[in-house]
Amino acid sequence: MGRNVVRFRIGATDISSIRFGISPGHELCHAVRVLQNPPDHPLQWGWLRSVRSAMPRGAFGVLRTVIGPEGYFPDFLTSTPTWDMAPADEVERLRRVPAESVRADLTKVLARSEGLRHRIIADMFAHPERTRAQAQVADAWEEVWEAALAPHWPQIRRLISADIDLRVRRVGVDGVAAMVGSLHGSVAWHRDAIEIEMRKHSEEVDCEGSGVVLVPSVMSTPRCSVLTEPPAQPTLFYPVLGLSASWTQERSAVEESLVELLGSGRARALLSLDGPRSTSEVADACATAVSTASHHLTILRKAQLVHSRRDGTRMLHARTPLGEALLGAGT
Numbered sequence: 001m002g003r004n005v006v007r008f009r010i011g012a013t014d015i016s017s018i019r020f021g022i023s024p025g026h027e028l029c030h031a032v033r034v035l036q037n038p039p040d041h042p043l044q045w046g047w048l049r050s051v052r053s054a055m056p057r058g059a060f061g062v063l064r065t066v067i068g069p070e071g072y073f074p075d076f077l078t079s080t081p082t083w084d085m086a087p088a089d090e091v092e093r094l095r096r097v098p099a100e101s102v103r104a105d106l107t108k109v110l111a112r113s114e115g116l117r118h119r120i121i122a123d124m125f126a127h128p129e130r131t132r133a134q135a136q137v138a139d140a141w142e143e144v145w146e147a148a149l150a151p152h153w154p155q156i157r158r159l160i161s162a163d164i165d166l167r168v169r170r171v172g173v174d175g176v177a178a179m180v181g182s183l184h185g186s187v188a189w190h191r192d193a194i195e196i197e198m199r200k201h202s203e204e205v206d207c208e209g210s211g212v213v214l215v216p217s218v219m220s221t222p223r224c225s226v227l228t229e230p231p232a233q234p235t236l237f238y239p240v241l242g243l244s245a246s247w248t249q250e251r252s253a254v255e256e257s258l259v260e261l262l263g264s265g266r267a268r269a270l271l272s273l274d275g276p277r278s279t280s281e282v283a284d285a286c287a288t289a290v291s292t293a294s295h296h297l298t299i300l301r302k303a304q305l306v307h308s309r310r311d312g313t314r315m316l317h318a319r320t321p322l323g324e325a326l327l328g329a330g331t
Helices: 012-017 024-036 042-054 057-067 087-094 099-111 115-126 128-133 138-148 150-174 176-181 251-262 264-272 279-286 290-302 321-327
Strands: 004-009 187-190 193-198 203-206 213-217 225-227 235-239 306-311 314-319
Touching: 024 042, 024 057, 024 087, 024 138, 024 213, 042 138, 042 150, 057 115, 057 138, 087 138, 099 115, 099 128, 115 128, 138 150, 150 176, 150 213, 150 306, 150 314, 150 321, 176 187, 251 264, 264 279, 264 290, 264 321, 279 290, 279 314, 290 306, 314 321
Parallel strands: 004 203, 213 235
Antiparallel strands: 004 193, 187 193, 225 235, 306 314
């Protein structure tokens, strides 16, 4: 039996159109799936314990029906990921999705559903404006977001940003093909295409003129997923690098463990990097000399917990995905 592979065909002029993005909508849709199938997502159990009791039952029921436990979910629930995509932008766009797009996506859901779910989706299909704009979807999206992901979004955003920073640096060192091949075990660069091994789906996608968006994800399954059908831009979602089960751990527990592992000086330096910081800013945050902060940052960089880049006359330091994973949600 042959493999199921999606191939994003990349022309020579399209390599420069490969870019990274962030998708709050994708994170929310997969969070809804984690809540439906906890045993399949052990890295999210800490998150589950923290949000399950606060989940709004009615709103979650709406999204659970629309998204389902696996496979396809409506493309209108997400928009083309960009670097600066914010949750408020995503839900506002959702309220303006054309009725024909809602119906087109719900047609695909109807073909994949049965029983009660099929009947509910059929009613949504019959009233696309209500489905899009009222509590059936958009309000439910916003309500579930506030309960499930808003408290954890700063940490999710940091994990995603650290992953992207590392991938971009790898392009500079090893080239685009090597970077793409490092995204996940199911992803490879072959001649003129990005190839993604899938469970049930095979497709050839011509990306000429559009490029591909690469989107790291915290909440998705250990496998990759893709968007291939117009008008969506070809998109590859892949698991963020270095995610551990402790990513929602409380700060106090993280600090204590870090001090035991790294020593107090290096632990404080790593914790201070809640965003790109200069050496002097790290020294101020840690109440230590600049030379001492520089020494700690050098050791952290050698351990691949921190990466550094020059910005004019300053050297800016940030945590790598490994550094973020080590801290969990401790910042």
